[in-house]
Amino acid sequence: MQLASFDFQHNHFQLFGLAQSYQIDTAQLDQQYRALQALVHPDKSAHLPDAEQRLAMQRATLVNEAYQTLRSPLRRARYLLSLHGVDTQEETNTVMPLDFLMAQMEWREAVSEARQARDEGALAQLETRLQHETRGLEAQLAVKIDAEKNYAAAAASVRKLRFMEKLAEEIHAAYDAIDN
Amino acid sequence: MALLQISEPGLSTLPHQHRLAVGIDLGTTNSLVATVRNGISVVLNDENGRAMLPSVVRYLADGSIAVGEAAQAMQSEDAANTIVSVKRFMGRGLKDVGEISRLPYRFADAASPFATSGGSGQGGMLQLRTVAGVKSPVEVSAEILKVLRSRAEAALGGELVGAVITVPAYFDDAQRQATKDAAKLAGLNVLRLLNEPTAAAIAYGLDNAAEGIYAVYDLGGGTFDISILRLSRGVFEVLAANGDSALGGDDFDQRIHCWLLEKNHLSALGPQDTRLLLTHARAAKEQLTEHAETRITAVLSNGEVIDNVLTRSEFHTLSQNLVQHTLQPLRRALRDAKLGVADIKGVVMVGGATRMPQVQHAVEEFFGQTPLTNLDPDKVVALGAAIQANLLAGNRSGDEWLLLDVIPLSLGIETMGGLAEKIIPRNSTIPTARAQEFTTYKDGQTAMSIHVVQGERELVSDCRSLAKFELRGIPAMVAGAARIRVTFQVDADGLLNVSAREMGSGVEAAVAVKPSYGLSDGEITRMLQESTQHAQDDMHARALREQQTEAEQLLEAVQHALEQDGKLLDQAERTRIETQMGLLRDTLQLADHLAIKRAATALNDATVSFAQARMDKSVAHVLTGKNIAELGEK
Numbered sequence: 001m002q003l004a005s006f007d008f009q010h011n012h013f014q015l016f017g018l019a020q021s022y023q024i025d026t027a028q029l030d031q032q033y034r035a036l037q038a039l040v041h042p043d044k045s046a047h048l049p050d051a052e053q054r055l056a057m058q059r060a061t062l063v064n065e066a067y068q069t070l071r072s073p074l075r076r077a078r079y080l081l082s083l084h085g086v087d088t089q090e091e092t093n094t095v096m097p098l099d100f101l102m103a104q105m106e107w108r109e110a111v112s113e114a115r116q117a118r119d120e121g122a123l124a125q126l127e128t129r130l131q132h133e134t135r136g137l138e139a140q141l142a143v144k145i146d147a148e149k150n151y152a153a154a155a156a157s158v159r160k161l162r163f164m165e166k167l168a169e170e171i172h173a174a175y176d177a178i179d180n
Numbered sequence: 181m182a183l184l185q186i187s188e189p190g191l192s193t194l195p196h197q198h199r200l201a202v203g204i205d206l207g208t209t210n211s212l213v214a215t216v217r218n219g220i221s222v223v224l225n226d227e228n229g230r231a232m233l234p235s236v237v238r239y240l241a242d243g244s245i246a247v248g249e250a251a252q253a254m255q256s257e258d259a260a261n262t263i264v265s266v267k268r269f270m271g272r273g274l275k276d277v278g279e280i281s282r283l284p285y286r287f288a289d290a291a292s293p294f295a296t297s298g299g300s301g302q303g304g305m306l307q308l309r310t311v312a313g314v315k316s317p318v319e320v321s322a323e324i325l326k327v328l329r330s331r332a333e334a335a336l337g338g339e340l341v342g343a344v345i346t347v348p349a350y351f352d353d354a355q356r357q358a359t360k361d362a363a364k365l366a367g368l369n370v371l372r373l374l375n376e377p378t379a380a381a382i383a384y385g386l387d388n389a390a391e392g393i394y395a396v397y398d399l400g401g402g403t404f405d406i407s408i409l410r411l412s413r414g415v416f417e418v419l420a421a422n423g424d425s426a427l428g429g430d431d432f433d434q435r436i437h438c439w440l441l442e443k444n445h446l447s448a449l450g451p452q453d454t455r456l457l458l459t460h461a462r463a464a465k466e467q468l469t470e471h472a473e474t475r476i477t478a479v480l481s482n483g484e485v486i487d488n489v490l491t492r493s494e495f496h497t498l499s500q501n502l503v504q505h506t507l508q509p510l511r512r513a514l515r516d517a518k519l520g521v522a523d524i525k526g527v528v529m530v531g532g533a534t535r536m537p538q539v540q541h542a543v544e545e546f547f548g549q550t551p552l553t554n555l556d557p558d559k560v561v562a563l564g565a566a567i568q569a570n571l572l573a574g575n576r577s578g579d580e581w582l583l584l585d586v587i588p589l590s591l592g593i594e595t596m597g598g599l600a601e602k603i604i605p606r607n608s609t610i611p612t613a614r615a616q617e618f619t620t621y622k623d624g625q626t627a628m629s630i631h632v633v634q635g636e637r638e639l640v641s642d643c644r645s646l647a648k649f650e651l652r653g654i655p656a657m658v659a660g661a662a663r664i665r666v667t668f669q670v671d672a673d674g675l676l677n678v679s680a681r682e683m684g685s686g687v688e689a690a691v692a693v694k695p696s697y698g699l700s701d702g703e704i705t706r707m708l709q710e711s712t713q714h715a716q717d718d719m720h721a722r723a724l725r726e727q728q729t730e731a732e733q734l735l736e737a738v739q740h741a742l743e744q745d746g747k748l749l750d751q752a753e754r755t756r757i758e759t760q761m762g763l764l765r766d767t768l769q770l771a772d773h774l775a776i777k778r779a780a781t782a783l784n785d786a787t788v789s790f791a792q793a794r795m796d797k798s799v800a801h802v803l804t805g806k807n808i809a810e811l812g813e814k
Contacts, residue, residue, distance in 0.1 A: 034415050038582045042611060042672040046371050047199070047341075047574035057671055061611045068609075172515065179511055 003039050006059055011083060012066035022080055022145040024070065033067045073138045074161045077145065077154065086151040088158040100160060107167050115174040123178070127171050134164045199341040201371065201573035202332045203379070203565025206321060206345055206359065208267040208428055209401030209532065211235050212559060213328040214566035215336060216575070221383065221563040224335045232558060233331075235401075237323045238262040239312035247327045256459060259284035259451040261310045265430055266324075268402045269317035270362075271354030274306040284451025288314045305358065318362045325366035342369035344569040346561050348403040349375035350423030350588050352634050353646055353676050360673065371572040373673040376400070377407035378418060378585055379564030380530040384555060385411045386567065386581065392525035393419070395513075397543055397551065398561075399506065400531040402428035406510050408517045408524075414581040419517035420607045421588045422509035427502065429465070429533035435498045436461035436490065440476065443488050453480045460486075468492045469535050496538045503542045510546065516607050527551040532558050584609050587670050594631035594640045596621060596733075597725040603668050606636065613669040617683070620664075621733065623740065624656040628664060630680055639721065651680045653687045659737065727773040731764055731780045738787060741794060748793045760786045 013020045016032040038044075040059035045052045069075045078088050107126070114122035137157055144154040202224075205212045210232040214223045223231045230249075238251035239261045246254070255262045263285070269277065274287055286309040308315050325345075332340060345363050347356055356373055363370045377396035384390065390411050398405040405423040409416055437457050441447065449457070460478050467474035473491040480486065514520065527543060529551045534540065543551050568583070591604040595618070603614050620628065628651045635643030654662050663683040670676050681687065738761060746754065760783040767779045 034413075034582065037584060038415075038580065041582060041584075043372070043568075043572055043583060046572035057611045057669075060672070061613045061669070064609045064612050175515055176512060179508060 006040065008058075008062065012069055012079060015063065015066050016070065018070070020080070020083065022077060023142050024076070026071070029067070029070055033063065036063050073141070074158065074165055077141050077158050077161070080145060081151055081155055081158065084151050086155055088155045088162075090159055090162045093159060096159065096163075100163075104163055104167075108170070111167065111170050111174055115177055118178045120175070120178060123171055123174055127168075130164060130167055130171065134161065134168075137161050137164065199573040199575055200332075200336045200338050201341050201343065201566075201569035201575070202328075202336075203344045203374075203562050203567070203569045204325065204328055204346065204363075204368075205376070205379075205562035205565060206267065206324065206347075206362075207235055207401055207561075208265050208403060208430065209235055210558065211324050211328060212562035213332050214559070214562040215332065216566050216570035221566045221570075223559050223562055224332055226331055233324065233327060234264075235266065235324055236262060236264045237266065237320045239310035239315065241311040243312055245312070245323055247323050256452055256456040259455040260286055261312075262455075263308060263310075263315075263320050265402055266317050266320040268426065268430075269306055269308075270321065271352070271356070271358035272306060272317070273304065277306065282454065284455055285309075305354075318358050318365060321359070321362035322365035325363055325368060329366055329368055340368065341573045342371040342569065344372045344374050344379075344565045344572065345370060346374050346376045346379050346565050347674075348398075348400070348423065348425055349377050349405040349407050349421040350403065350425045351674075352425070352589055352644060353591075353674075354644075355425065356674055360675070370673075371569055373675070374565055374568055375405070375407065375418075375421065375585055375674075376403075376561045377405045377421070377528075377530060378409070378416065378583065379562075379568065380528055380555075380560045381407070381409050381411070381416055381564070382567055382581075382583065383560045383564035384528050384552070385409075385416060387555075390526065393519065393523050394526050394528060395510075395524050395547070396528045396530055397506075397510070397534065398423075398530040399533040399539060400428050401533065402426070402430050404428060404506050404509065406506070406513045408513050408519065415584065416581065417584045418586045418607075418609075419519070420513040421586055422513040422516070423588070424505070424509060427505060429462075429531070431502055432465050432499050432533065432536070433458055433461040435502065436464055436476075436495065439490070439494075439498055440486060440488060444484075444486055450481065456480070457486070464490055465495070465536070468495050469537060492537070499536075499538065503538055506539075507542065507546055521547055524549075528555075528560075529553055530557050530560055585672075585674070586610060587612070587674055589634050590636055591646075591668055591670070591676060592633050592635075592643070593618075593666060594633060597729040598640045599725060600633050600635070600638060600640045600643050603666070604670060608670075610670050610674055611672050613667060615665050615667040618664045618666060619660045620654065620657065620662045621659055622736075623659045625659065625662070626654050626656055627652045628654060628680075630666060630678065632668075632676070632678055646676070647678075649678070649680075651682065651687065653685070654682050655685050655687075657684075659733070723773040724771060724776075727776040727780070728768060731768055731776050734780055734783060735761060735764060738783065741787075741790065745790075745794050749790060753790065757783070757786050757790065 011020075016029055016036070018024055018029065018032070037060065040056060040063055042053060042056040042060055045056040069079050081088055107130070110126055111123070114126060137160055141154055141157050141161070144150045144157060200215070202213050202215045212223055212231055212233065214221055216222075225231050226233070233248045234252040236248065236251040236255060238246040238254055238258060240246065251262055252264075255264055274280070277283070280287065288307040288309045305316055305318070308317070308320070329340065329343075343363065345359055345368075347359050351359070360370050360373060377398045380396050380398065381394060385394070391413075393408065393410050396405070396407045396409065398407070403423065403425050404427040405421065407421045408419045410419055440457055440461065441449075456478055460476050464474045464476050468490070471492070473489055476486065476488050476490060478486040524547055527547050527549065529540070529543070534557050540551060540553075571581075586607045587604060587610055588606060590602045590606045592600045592602040593616070595601045601616070603616050604612060618628070629648060630651060631640065631648045632646045633640055633643035634646050637643050651664060654664070664680055665683055666678065666680045668676060668678055738757065742754070742757070749757070760779070764776070764779040764783050767775045770776070
């Protein structure tokens with residue numbers, strides 16, 4: 001890519017020259033990201049006038065934002081759905097299946113117990129289980145978005161995945177708390 | 181769109197002309213300057229062949245200033261006017277320096293020119309009273325930089341295009357801004373503020389064509405950093421940074437100093453004797469790197485003779501918890517990078533304090549591998565900074581490489597109930613920007629105060645306050661109707677700019693965050709440490725405050741709605757709502773967030789049809805020409 005063809009109007013997929021789908025080649029994304037930063041990063045224009053430096057900062061900021069969005073399965077799905085005009089309603093739509101909510105409560109209790117017992121082994125087990133469940137939800141997303149194009153169902157999976165992400169954050173915080 | 185190549189006045193655009201640029205390691209104990217000559221990074225020595233300039237500045241009564249060795253020689257004799265380790269004061273307020281009573285300086289509490297107008301009234305960055313007048317740490321640092329600048333210009337035979345100045349990776353916004361100000365004061369064009377461990381990684385990585393994941397363990401005179409980087413095909417990607425901006429070699433000196441006081445039953449020494457013993461303590465520490473024991477002899481100002489033998493194992497015991505203290509940021513950085521010890525291919529040691537055998541042992545034991553010490557831990561940061569400076573000045577060296585660094589501490593904003601809402605999480609790759617929308621809390625609210633904080637804790641009072649600014653002229657609307665978008669932009673120097681805009685009216689407020697006040701010793705570090713100690717309390721306190729705030733808002737909103745539109749309700753419905761309101765008020769007294777939540781939900785449920793009726797009425801109002809702001813008026 002040439003700097004001259006950098007377009008702020010491009011969506012994140014177009015920016016990295018990727019097809020607009022949930023399933024992406026992350027190795028290709030990494031490679032494209034680095035190639036793009038090598039072009040737009042402010043370090044490349046530190047010797048140029050202020051206006052050029054500001055532009056470089058804006059370009060590099062956008063590239064970082066786009067990369068972080070596509071690198072994360074949850075953020076990628078949310079973004080892709082927004083491109084299809086579907087709001088995932090993670091803050092407003094709290095209607096979740098009862099069994100899912102029950103499972104969430106159990107997860108939270110387990111994390112909180114492991115934290116209080118300062119049991120790193122238990123946290124590691126929870127983490128592994130959580131990763132397994134997260135992968136399962138991500139696989140469902142791939143089917144719902146790419147194959148079935150059922151965006152409403154995908155939005156429900158995104159909401160579940162957001163719960164999983166919060167759990168992962170709690171486990172991370174628990175590790176930090178134990179390590180003191 | 182074509183890129184215009186416009187040269188700045190005085191800059192040659194001839195491609196073969198080498199632009200003079202340097203890298204400067206502005207250290208707590210020593211400072212260095214380096215440059216790239218014939219494609220090789222070299223440290224520039226002074227006229228006596230010395231690379232390291234002691235970071236010591238002495239102010240004399242006649243207005244002259246001594247920097248380096250000459251100043252260091254007088255540090256005990258003229259302790260009050262001879263500033264050592266000034267880096268510890270950069271971007272710090274008086275309250276932030278814990279050991280103030282042990283320091284031989286006279287601090288001034290006057291407001292600094294670097295204070296933010298919106299500061300919390302604590303007078304900005306601390307200042308030092310000397311025979312030559314009141315000096316800010318920025319001015320003191322600038323004296324060190326001026327000496328390095330003239331050294332470089334003499335050695336290179338021309339004016340510098342610019343300089344890369346290194347800072348600890350764990351420096352916060354205030355400390356970074358102060359460093360940049362010092363460079364400007366010294367007449368240097370700052371090409372970039374570069375994180376010290378990253379600079380070391382560049383020097384090491386390019387020199388050794390390293391590929392893989394590396395850890396940089398950087399224990400300097402006053403600061404500790406740990407950075408985890410991925411090196412691949414000319415890209416240096418920082419995955420996580422952590423540290424302690426108030427832990428370094430100085431603290432090891434302090435431990436020996438305290439040991440001397442205890443051994444000799446001394447207390448409350450004057451500034452001169454304090455500095456004398458600290459100097460001896462440092463010498464002893466350095467001796468113990470090579471020798472199993474060392475003898476400390478000194479004569480105090482009252483004639484008392486100090487004569488003690490310190491063994492290496494005793495010193496190890498004295499300093500054991502300092503060494504252990506560095507392992508916690510290490511574990512956190514690895515967790516943030518989602519990596520284990522086994523993923524680390526090599527450990528680069530940086531900073532003079534990593535010469536201590538107990539530090540090397542601890543790092544070796546932690547990583548299960550011998551740390552890399554084939555580079556000079558005192559020079560590697562300056563060498564890396566010079567390589568970066570050469571690139572930034574536009575001297576294309578042929579081998580292209582790219583650096584992707586991160587912000588070390590989360591940035592956020594104060595929200596209702598004194599909670600910190602994170603906007604940019606730590607370890608985000610810079611430059612980065614994030615926008616978040618906030619809304620008004622009261623009907624008709626026309627101004628909003630934005631309080632910017634940095635740190636990992638949940639409560640604002642536990643984070644470091646960076647700045648406050650006000651957004652005025654928000655059009656009066658009902659509570660929750662205004663949409664205020666706050667944008668945080670962190671540039672490639674790791675410096676923050678914040679702007680805010682009301683989306684409906686376009687009212688805008690912007691602030692360059694230039695902070696300078698209020699810390700207890702190393703508030704940043706304390707914040708991170710305490711964030712885990714108090715995480716449990718935090719979670720509960722946060723949940724409770726959130727629920728209380730939400731419940732109060734809900735009660736206010738319902739009360740207001742009843743006053744305004746109560747006539748839309750029949751008596752049974754009104755009683756039902758008022759009963760739920762009473763129940764919610766009762767639970768507010770209890771410190772039980774779950775109970776409050778249940779009662780709030782019940783009240784919400786009870787008001788569903790009322791809300792619908794009000795909405796219909798509102799729409800009718802708008803249609804008849806009234807605006808929403810008027811609806812909000814009582």
